[in-house]
Amino acid sequence: MRISSAVATGLAVAAVVVPAAAADGLPVLNVDVGSSGIAAPGGAVRYVTVTAGDQTIVEATRRRGGQVVRQQSWPGAWTIPAVAYDRTAGGLSADRRTLVLIEPRTSFPRKETRLLVVDAFRLGSAALVDLHGDFSFDALSPDGSRIFLIQYTSPIDPTRYVVRAYDVSTHRLLPKPIVDPRDATEKMRGNPLSRATSPDGRFAYTLYDGGGHPFVHALDTARSTARCIDLDRIPPRLNLWQLRLRLSGDGRVLAVERGATRFAALDTRTWAPVALSSAGRSWWPVAAAGGILAALAAVAVLLLRRRPHPRPAPVD
Numbered sequence: 001m002r003i004s005s006a007v008a009t010g011l012a013v014a015a016v017v018v019p020a021a022a023a024d025g026l027p028v029l030n031v032d033v034g035s036s037g038i039a040a041p042g043g044a045v046r047y048v049t050v051t052a053g054d055q056t057i058v059e060a061t062r063r064r065g066g067q068v069v070r071q072q073s074w075p076g077a078w079t080i081p082a083v084a085y086d087r088t089a090g091g092l093s094a095d096r097r098t099l100v101l102i103e104p105r106t107s108f109p110r111k112e113t114r115l116l117v118v119d120a121f122r123l124g125s126a127a128l129v130d131l132h133g134d135f136s137f138d139a140l141s142p143d144g145s146r147i148f149l150i151q152y153t154s155p156i157d158p159t160r161y162v163v164r165a166y167d168v169s170t171h172r173l174l175p176k177p178i179v180d181p182r183d184a185t186e187k188m189r190g191n192p193l194s195r196a197t198s199p200d201g202r203f204a205y206t207l208y209d210g211g212g213h214p215f216v217h218a219l220d221t222a223r224s225t226a227r228c229i230d231l232d233r234i235p236p237r238l239n240l241w242q243l244r245l246r247l248s249g250d251g252r253v254l255a256v257e258r259g260a261t262r263f264a265a266l267d268t269r270t271w272a273p274v275a276l277s278s279a280g281r282s283w284w285p286v287a288a289a290g291g292i293l294a295a296l297a298a299v300a301v302l303l304l305r306r307r308p309h310p311r312p313a314p315v316d
Helices: 009-015 284-306
Strands: 002-004 047-054 055-062 068-075 096-101 113-121 125-132 136-140 144-151 160-166 191-197 203-209 214-220 225-230 243-248 253-258 261-267
Touching: 055 096, 096 136, 113 136, 136 203, 191 243, 203 243, 214 253
Parallel strands: none
Antiparallel strands: 002 125, 047 055, 055 068, 096 113, 113 125, 136 144, 144 160, 191 203, 203 214, 214 225, 243 253, 253 261
16 A cells, blocks of 8 residues: 555554554564664665654664754654564665565564555655564565565464565565475574675575574575575584674675674575685684794793893902
């Protein structure tokens, strides 16, 4: 349904009584990235949402200086969607033309999910997406033509889900879930911990905690296909919620890190493991350097101990 700021009466009637925003679309409270917003890589503006009574103000602000360059109010409560628990924001297409907002979650599960697909250039027109069931935003195709969603399949377990695609032009939720063809019958389960996106906006990489078993979900938003890659080399008993995804500048190496420590790296063209020694930042060069310095210090101490001390000159 296409609407404009001047003819938003229907939306206002449907959304005039909305509880205070407690979270975005993820199935957990107290996660909201509306105030921090989202910006395209290299883009000059950042999009944020501000709640004002029963309205939401969508602002495009300059990344340098914070000046508001354009804004628009919409009835109801809307926010920038978070796509992982590390507070990574989503919803802006790579071509910077489409901005997707989600109605904040106040409980799990919810019977209906609503999205607002906004013209990011002007902020003056939008399409309302009203879905039956509980969904959260996952990703957006580079041209904004398809919205990828997480649909929760269990009313008591928010880690059970399927990935769905919504066609913006036909206003239709596509019937078939997006699965890895190698494991088409395997049920998806996990919590999205961290997100990285390819420089062209085509691939959305998500690190999941699948009940203590980490894996990467690689979603091709241009072809609507997916691949799941198990991370068997991650040490057991590691706190997976501290891990973050990091993508190399050319998009060819996807690494799993905790601070300066790298635990795994993948070649995004083949999904083969990349040797940590050749994947950029790694833990062992740091440890090796520290060991070398310690050894040199020990040798220096021994040399000083063995050096003969000069005898004091006789005193007349």
